[in-house]
Amino acid sequence: MPHNHPSARKVVFVLYALILANGHLNDGPAVRSAIAAARNCAAGMWVIAADGGSRHADALGLPIDALVGDLDSVARAPHGVEVHRASPDKDETDLELALLLAVERGAAQIRIIGATGGRLDQTLGNVMLLALPALRERGIDARLVSGDQTAWLVEGHAVIEGAAGDTLSLLPLGGDAGGVRTGGLKYPLRGETLYFGPARGMSNVLLGARAEVWVERGRLLAVHTPGRA
DSSP: OOOOSGGGGSOOOOSEEEEEOSSOOOOSHHHHHHHHHHHTOTTOEEEEEEGGGGGHHHHHTOOOOEEEEOOTTOSSOOTTOEEEEOOTTOSSOHHHHHHHHHHHTTOSEEEEESOOOSOHHHHHHHHHGGGOHHHHHTTOEEEEEETTEEEEEESSEEEEEOOTTOEEEEEEOSSOEEEEEEESBSSOOEEEEEOSSSOTTSSEEBSSSEEEEEOSBSOEEEEEESSOO
């Protein structure tokens, strides 16, 4: 992917990256919590706009540090922003390129804002980007935030922090998930298989402020919604 800004060749190691995707903003508590966590990160935050996702920056009060994509949805790049322009004939989506850039720059945590929208195919594709090998190989904590909801992949073990009555859905992604155990949920799973397709893992409920999930084989998409969804 060619670069057209002299600072693009610098390696900047960051701990917390916010990525603005070109979907619906869906501002809300989960989005604001992600922004607050990024701002409070000791190493600072790094904001990447995936093409037209740059339009969300003003509404969220965020500076843009890098702009990524074929830039077909951007009239002009903001002054002083690091630009990574890709060919319109690329194989990757703009969001995928933004994620790869965040990985390259050493992000340990990534929150994606604006990943859902009017096109079902793009929304599903954005969710599946959580399974990017580059993210999983480095153990990066990457999550989608939309409104009051947060979605991420569970492989091995995960702790969910929330409140009694919150909704948690556990959906197999990429195949069956085996040996699934849970703690702190109304409908417990005890070493069972959640099959890819059926909706058995949908709409579980937290019994308190903390729940846990263990997965022996495969992976789950966890979607946390405060309160009853």
